[in-house]
Amino acid sequence: xxxxxxxxxxxxxxxxxxxxxxxxxxxxxxxxxxxxxxxxxxxxxxxxxxxxxxxxxxxxxxxxxxxxxxxxxxxxxxxxxxxxxxxxxxxxxxxxxxxxxxxxxxxxxxxxxxxxxxxxxxxxxxxxxxxxxxxxxxxxxxxxxxxxxxxxxxxxxxxxxxxxxxxxxxxxxxxxxxxxxxxxxxxxxxxxxxxxxxxxxxxxxxxxxxxxxxxxxxxxxxxxxxxxxxxxxxxxxxxxxxxxxxxxxxxxxxxxxxxxxxxxxxxxxxxxxxxxxxxxxxxxxxxxxxxxxxxxxxxxxxxxxxxxxxxxxxxxxxxxxxxxxxxxxxxxxxxxxxxxxxxxxxxxxxxxxxxxxxxxxx
Numbered sequence: 001x002x003x004x005x006x007x008x009x010x011x012x013x014x015x016x017x018x019x020x021x022x023x024x025x026x027x028x029x030x031x032x033x034x035x036x037x038x039x040x041x042x043x044x045x046x047x048x049x050x051x052x053x054x055x056x057x058x059x060x061x062x063x064x065x066x067x068x069x070x071x072x073x074x075x076x077x078x079x080x081x082x083x084x085x086x087x088x089x090x091x092x093x094x095x096x097x098x099x100x101x102x103x104x105x106x107x108x109x110x111x112x113x114x115x116x117x118x119x120x121x122x123x124x125x126x127x128x129x130x131x132x133x134x135x136x137x138x139x140x141x142x143x144x145x146x147x148x149x150x151x152x153x154x155x156x157x158x159x160x161x162x163x164x165x166x167x168x169x170x171x172x173x174x175x176x177x178x179x180x181x182x183x184x185x186x187x188x189x190x191x192x193x194x195x196x197x198x199x200x201x202x203x204x205x206x207x208x209x210x211x212x213x214x215x216x217x218x219x220x221x222x223x224x225x226x227x228x229x230x231x232x233x234x235x236x237x238x239x240x241x242x243x244x245x246x247x248x249x250x251x252x253x254x255x256x257x258x259x260x261x262x263x264x265x266x267x268x269x270x271x272x273x274x275x276x277x278x279x280x281x282x283x284x285x286x287x288x289x290x291x292x293x294x295x296x297x298x299x300x301x302x303x304x305x306x307x308x309x310x311x312x313x314x315x316x317x318x319x320x321x322x323x324x325x326x327x328x329x330x331x332x333x334x335x336x337x338x339x340x341x342x343x344x345x346x347x348x349x350x351x352x353x354x355x356x357x358x359x360x361x362x
Contacts, residue, residue: 007091011055013238017272018246022062022144022170024262026069032258033140033166034079040166042080044136045070048123048145048153050085052092053099062144063096064103067116071108081109082134083116086126093120123147128157140166147172155194155226158249162227168255169228173245175215178202194222209282216245216277223249230256234263234274234326237284245277253322260328264291276326285326293335296327300335301344304360311359314352 003009026045033040045066053061060068063085070081087093097118108114115134119126123145131137143161145153153171161167178189182203193199199218205211220231228249236244248259263274273284279295303320304312314336318329333352339345340352347358 003089003092007089007095008052008055011057011059013272014236014242014244015055016059017236017266017274018146018172018244019059019062019065020266021246021259021262023065023069024265025170025259026066026142027073028258028262029142029255030070031073031075032254034074034081035076039076039079040140041078042082042139044082044084044131044134044139044141046084046086046127046131046136046141046143048086048127048143049147050087050092050096050118051146052087052095054095060103061096061099062146064099066144067100067104067108071104077109077113080113080115082136082139083114084127084130084134084136085116085118086121086123086130087118088120088122090120093118124154128154128160137164140164140168142167143169145169145171147174153192155191155222158194158223158226158228162223162249162251166252168248168250168252169223171223171247171249173216173219173233173247175212175245178215179208179211192222193218194225196222212243212245213277216247219247223247227251230323232256232259232263232326233277235277236272236274238272256322257328260322260326263326264328274326278325291327291331293331293338296321296325296331296335297339297344299325299327300332301339301360304345304358309359311348311357313354314356314358315354317358318354 033043047063050063051061053063085096117130117134119130141161141164161169178199179202182200190197199215202211202214205214216233220233223231229251230253232248233245236246250256275282275284276295279298283292283295285292285295300317303317314333318332321327321332322329336345336352336358343361345358345360347356349356
């Protein structure tokens with residue numbers, strides 16, 4: 001739906017932190033695919049909810065951030081870069097076009113090597129059809145589906161993106177519409193979850209945290225069924241305690257590693273931290289100068305307790321941290337070093353290395 005209110009609007013704290021993550025990831029994504037000795041001949045960056053490209057305080061929106069990352073990081077003039085921006089508010093479409101003209105008065109690349117389009121319409125109606133028109137399929141696509149609402153993104157589109165060459169999605173997941181309006185939502189809402197109505201069981205849960213976790217778990221399963229092998233999701237928390245989920249899907253380990261690096265480097269000036277949705281105590285990771293490792297400690301202990309009695313190699317736990325938590329593998333040994341003096345684990349060697357075996361104490 002078109003924006004209910006003036007355009008542009010004030011940038012929320014969540015948005016500032018989220019855009020910082022986008023910026024850092026795009027500064028990795030563009031050069032990995034387009035620079036180097038074997039670049040792709042073409043890539044596509046697409047947004048399903050583009051917005052006006054600017055906020056009332058003149059902070060740039062994500063389309064401008066994406067174009068700037070391209071300008072700053074891509075040194076190879078030969079590959080074709082395609083960019084698609086969809087929004088269903090005519091004011092946003094007009095303002096975004098103006099922002100591109102004002103902020104990039106000199107075209108960053110030639111007409112043959114930079115094709116970009118701003119289109120009015122909904123993500124459901126326009127994104128996939130415009131990707132067809134722009135001949136995006138068969139080349140890497142990064143789709144940013146930045147909806148604050150009920151994720152009006154078709155499962156068919158997710159499947160097609162997951163099957164496409166080296167393609168990824170970044171999705172903003174707002175859980176409240178599903179929680180508040182579960183009794184009023186019809187089959188269209190089930191389609192968001194690939195036709196699986198399991199998400200409706202949220203109405204049987206009592207705590208808000210459990211409800212949010214259930215919706216996130218169902219959506220993770222949806223992305224996994226759609227074909228994304230690796231998923232990263234985390235919860236952005238502002239100073240008021242309000243949360244927003246970001247979900248990233250990729251089929252490449254390197255993409256997961258780079259997105260996780262981007263999240264951990266987010267600038268703390270936004271007053272926003274993030275936490276692992278799987279941590280039962282919901283501890284925010286950025287409340288201290290150093291990363292809060294207690295949540296990872298709890299997750300590692302649970303993994304050890306459900307593993308073999310003989311224990312697990314630290315390298316296995318590093319893989320667990322990468323694929324099943326918001327933490328990076330390099331956080332694991334430091335966390336285990338804190339758990340051992342507490343009498344929670346023991347190991348086969350005093351000096352912990354990636355080949356060491358650790359066990360949870362009974």
